[in-house]
Amino acid sequence: MRELVIGTRGSVLALWQAEHIKERLQKELGLSSRLEIIKTKGDKILDTPLAKIGGKGLFTKELEEMLLAQKIDLAVHSLKDVPVEFPEGLGLACITQREDVRDCFLSHHYANITALPKGARVGTTSMRRTMQLKAIRPDLDTQSLRGNVQTRLKRLEDNAFDAIILAQAALNRLGISKAQVPFITPLSTEVMLPAMGQGALGIEMCLESELFAQIERLGHTQSALCCGIERTFVQALDGGCQVPIGVYACVREKKVILNAVIGLPDGSIMLEDSIEGRLDDGSKLALILAHRMIQKGAKELLAQAQEMAFDT
Structure with missing residues (x-):
């Protein structure tokens, strides 16, 4: 059997996710693979809020083009970045077991949202997070925070922001702890509802791939059920x-x-x-x-x- 090619974005988190799938392919299915790093539009344009360059496929289009050209065999995505509509011939082979779904508050100086001073600068990439933050604290100055997790943490450390909001799953996967950021406070889903599919990975493939049925075995039934319901709603x-x-x-x-x-x-x-x-x-x-x-x-x-x- 030839070596499979896994398409992935190049951030530390994306590479962690792709390596995780690579290990599972070997251990559970006996399939060897290598990674192919692909830059997406969302990775290239970092000086503009996501909503302004948004639309479908912001973090997936280039990977999908590689799938359709048969230059890669599968693409590993954060499921929350995967549009609900797929190009013809492509689809999700599986949705993996979901990590922590919650968003998380991080700060070097303040313990939680309530402790932030009036007008505090809070960095986030997401209108969803901004909306829910503003509903709690209308006075907060929410600002666009682009870049990978390490870039965002560095900007927090450099006091560009009083706090930032990240996905708890990302912190767990990268082992980021209070040793690096003194105040890390997960936000319950009662306080902040997550994005569709947050915490799960989606493996996208050509529907006609001879390996599609095999890769399906990496999926998690309950996670796929819940994420599928969220995607149907959106x-x-x-x-x-x-x-x-x-x-x-x-x-x-x-x-x-x-x-x-x-x-x-x-x-x-x-x-x-x-x-x-x-x-x-x-x-x-x-x-x-x-x-x-x-x-x-x-x-x-x-x-x-x-x-x-x-x-x-």
Whole structure:
């Protein structure tokens, strides 16, 4: 069997994720592989907020082009970066077991959001995070923070920001602890709903690949179920990866619970709703919740949010 080629972005976190899949391919499936580093549009344009250069495929398009050209066999993505629509011929072979879904507050001087002084500078790449931060503390000065995890941590250390928000899964995977940043406080999903698929990895392949069925075996059933419900919800809203939508599906006592929030990036208007039901009704529940929120003006809010992003 020839050596497989894994496409990945070049950040330390992306390489950790790709190496993790490489190890699993060898240990669980007996498949050898190597990494191919590919720069995406999201990696090249670092001086502009994500929402302004957003749209579909910000962190995936170049990898997908390599898949379609058969220059790589699979692409490893952070699932939260994967659009809900795929180019013809491509799809997710699997969704891996989800890490911690939460966002996390980091600061060298302040213990939590409440402790921040009035007008404190908080760095984040995400309108979703900005929206939920502003709803808690309208006085905060939220600013765009681009670059890989190490770049963001260095800017925090250099006092460019009083605090930053990162995904807890990224901190766990890279072993970042209070030895490096004194105050690291995970934010419960009651405080801040994550992005769709946050904490999981998605492995994208050509649907006709002879290895597709084998790679499916790396997936995690419950993670795929919950992330799939979240993706169905976002798809029903015509939402993307760079819009202010927080959504989280989890399983409790053999039921699925889906919570969602949509609003404006300044936190001035937010729609929140939830639904629960049987596990095998997950997609139906996502569509019901999306329809309910659309009736309350969700699509108009998302359109307004995009306009606000371009005005900043």
